[in-house]
Amino acid sequence: MARVLLTGASGFVGREVATQLVAAGHEVHALGRRAPTVSGVVHHAVDLLAGAPELRQVGATHLIHAAWYAEPGKFWNAPENCDWVAASLRLARTFADAGGHRMVVAGSCAEYGWDRPVFSEETLGPPPQTLYGQAKRSLFELMTAAAPLLGLSLAWGRIFIPYGAHEDARRLLGTLIAARAEGRPAEFSTGEQIRDFIHVADVGAALVRLIESGVAGPVNIGSGVGTSVQAFVEEAATIAGYAHRIKLGARPMRADDPASLVADVTRLTDLIGFRPRHTLSSGLAEALGHDG
């Protein structure tokens, strides 16, 4: 059991991290403006963008940094990504200064240059397509160089495509859930894109396992399985009993949408022995059951 600081605890991924940290018996201190909904977590109301000197008093040894600017539809190229790089650097410095020694950051598959169908951690490739991806990549590269000088053991989880019950209505599964709730058609692109979908509870579990391990460096967090958006939507709609109301092809493909984003999960499997609890079917059933 460890005393763990957690940022982003009220967010889509962070709430799963909080839940599973508590379940694993850790003492969890959430830093952020909003109080987390997960019970058993100590909340410290701070604006991370303004610095968080309060964390010095907590005396935490571990830090999972899952907070970021994440407004759906806007975050990809928002200037706020720069603010979060700055805030993350200050957070890491303060944490190390206060005696912390183990840190995990929620990174993203957007750090990769999307020039391949399957991504292993060793090669970041050409520059990321988005400012969000570049911000996370720049932070990764800088913190990788800084960590030993700060006395920090650092691991970096590159999260692929999480889905879950509580996702925003502008996301993929969220579109279906919201449409069903309002009784209107759910519209999607044609959906040829291949993605590595992973249930957000599995993402949370992987981040918790990662911080408990001593593994350093980047670790992809995905299922290792590529599924087309079409197949994902059709399976979700069938489980939701809403297959008659989905419209694939009703929305345009984004010109910059990569054809394939699939994780090489060798490091996730071999180094921390993690395997997702959910298949796509069981994960979708869980996610849709919450609203079904």
Place this chain on the structure above:
Amino acid sequence: MARVLLTGASGFVGREVATQLVAAGHEVHALGRRAPTVSGVVHHAVDLLAGAPELRQVGATHLIHAAWYAEPGKFWNAPENCDWVAASLRLARTFADAGGHRMVVAGSCAEYGWDRPVFSEETLGPPPQTLYGQAKRSLFELMTAAAPLLGLSLAWGRIFIPYGAHEDARRLLGTLIAARAEGRPAEFSTGEQIRDFIHVADVGAALVRLIESGVAGPVNIGSGVGTSVQAFVEEAATIAGYAHRIKLGARPMRADDPASLVADVTRLTDLIGFRPRHTLSSGLAEALGHDG
């Protein structure tokens, strides 16, 4: 003539920038803790690490960012490099937000992976050897992606090896100047390393020309000429009348010291038409005359 914000105006490079901005007729506003020694500059006493909202009132259109943690002997791998990345991002955001549109940052040859003798801007190469280099590189890559979204025109001067009268006694020429002032021997390594030395007044002039231009992207700031440290020291000692008191080989070579750091100055020459005013001889004479 422009209204120009300048950070680091009391530093080794910054004071030259301030001098030449004033000489070129610009209205210069220095942001920093210490008042610059250059006359004709408006000083705003701020701690850039704590943010500088004051800059909003200045209404500057241009910004030259030359401030950084630069303690000789320490800055290469100091955690403070992370703080300066964070401060630089906040500075850029605030400047853009306040209506600024043209920005030049003082970068470094340390951004390159030192795997070649001569460096052109297109290829950064393997990761930098130092945290300082990684910090400047990460900031460069992030700001390059962010600039268009912030409405900023951004140029980035990668400064090679500046020398001048006012350099710190722990630097190369500074060692000679200090030894001469105290009448003791001046000790150096054997000095086989090839470096691109450039008089700091030429660095200042290049940065001023760069911000006046519309050129975007990285531009090496060097002489384009490789000189061995031995040749530099011997020429400087001869000019200083101190050749009998230098000891080459009295200090060990640093194991991680690269064999050659020379700028490809094609972009500096072709894009902004800049040529250094000083040769090595005239530059050393100027630098040593100040204390001679």
